[in-house]
Amino acid sequence: MYGVWTPEQVRAAEEPVLARTPEGALMRRAARGVAQVALAELERRTGGIAGRRVVVLAGAGNNGGDGLWAGYELRRRGVAVTAVLLSPDKAHPAGLAALGRQKGRVVTAVEHGVSAVDRADLVLDAIVGTGARGGLRPGAATLAAAAATARVPVLAVDTPSGVDPLTGVAADEAVRAARTVTFGARKPVHVLAAPRCGPVTLVDIGLGPELPPAPITVLEDADVAARWPVPGPFDDKYTQGVVGIAAGSRTYPGAAVLASGAAALATSGMVRYAGSAADEVRAAWPEIVATDTVGEAGRVQAWVVGPGLGTDDAGAQTLADVLDAGLPVLADADAVTLLGQHAELRERARETPVLVTPHAGEFGRIAELTDDRVDSARRAAADLGLTVLLKGNATIVAAPDGRVLVHPAGSAWLATAGSGDVLSGVAGALLAAGLDPWWAGGCAALVHARAAEIGAGAQEGPGSPVPASHVQRALPAAIRQVREAR
Ligand SMILES: NC(=O)C1=CN([C@@H]2O[C@H](COP(=O)(O)OP(=O)(O)OC[C@H]3O[C@@H](n4cnc5c(N)ncnc54)[C@H](OP(=O)(O)O)[C@@H]3O)[C@@H](O)[C@H]2O)[C@@H](O)CC1
Ligand SMILES: [K+]
16 A cells, blocks of 8 residues: 655645755755666666667756756767756756756757757656646647657656646646656655656655655455455355345346456455346356346345446335445446436435445446546545545545545556446445445445456556456456555
């Protein structure tokens, strides 16, 4: 588990550290970290260091200063460094002077920068960091585009420029980094726009003691492994938690089969199904006890409601019945729409632990979604009194008590029909096993994404599309892989 802090919090934590350290020491430490990663990248990509060409795109603020100082460090190791100054009159004076002392080349015209980028082995993006406002300016955008066109790898200094450090929203022309080196603490961009950042290296600049409790948590395999329910020697099918699935319809039996099967694969114990796709569920999963209605289902410890349910009166009645049972509930798909439509269902949902799992479109039916997805999810959870799992390439789970986690997916293969049904089955099974909604959502999101990676073959190579039924099928392998981290 690790924490993520907002740029504002990082800036506040930097102040006392800056005050008690010699001037420029923090930046030097940051720059040495950048140079170290750059050297490793050069070595790995070109088999050498001396004489290799690195271009530093240096902006007007301290991010540019980091880049210039990193250029100085690289020069000392024999790298041919060209700095392109985007605001020549505002370039960091000490960094620029240091690079000059090491005979680094400095250019100011964008066209000269472009031809240097074309011939570079590596580009350092030190255009802008946590002080960014809006998208890239034209000169910076031209240089970022040149690196992309020439397929020169970019190492982002602190954050990929053109991507909002707080929200992860990327302007069209934003930098796509092969790697990112950040300082002091990970920032939201690193988990909300992980594909833009590449692998992130965190350089310690001594902020630790100054940081407040992390506003965002990222779960790792070991955290999930420690909570994944597995049977003990005295468990039977009932003691581990029985999950009921109220999903699917005559028109959409697939949702029922995907959700119920995922629940059966996620935890040991038992799955009950209640709905009009009972025949299809029985045929696909003989171990699932299927009935036609929630009333007939028998005892469960948590309900999954919504996928393929329909939004008519019958759907609303099913949701009301499930909420009134006073058990943990996972509400997905049509259940989210119904919650948006009926105030009295929202009131009932406050009375029992509920995890809702909307995608962006469904989220908009229950709360306002802004560019700041973390803030939107946090507000929705607090206002509605339930736990919100907002799906997306980065999945956000926000509890009404303010806890927020982000799961940055390693791939985008999950963007496929039916994958949400699989997630709801997994998360529902975890609720039935006794995990609180926040943990159930976080653990389910991680294992679900892992199953997609495995199903897509993305751990061995570039991967291929993976339909939801194959994501479901890869759940056991994903759970095993995650549990290895125990
Ligand atoms: N504090 C420390 O000691 C340490 C700080 N550290 C480093 O400092 C960074 C933060 O530095 P910062 O606060 O100076 O802001 P920064 O990100 O360089 O940007 C501000 C400048 O960029 C410009 N600009 C703005 N938007 C832009 C855009 N869209 N496109 C292009 N340009 C844009 C804007 O220029 P202006 O509007 O004035 O022309 C402004 O001057 C942080 O990310 C980390 O790398 C580390 O060294 C550790 C120690
Ligand atoms: K940057």
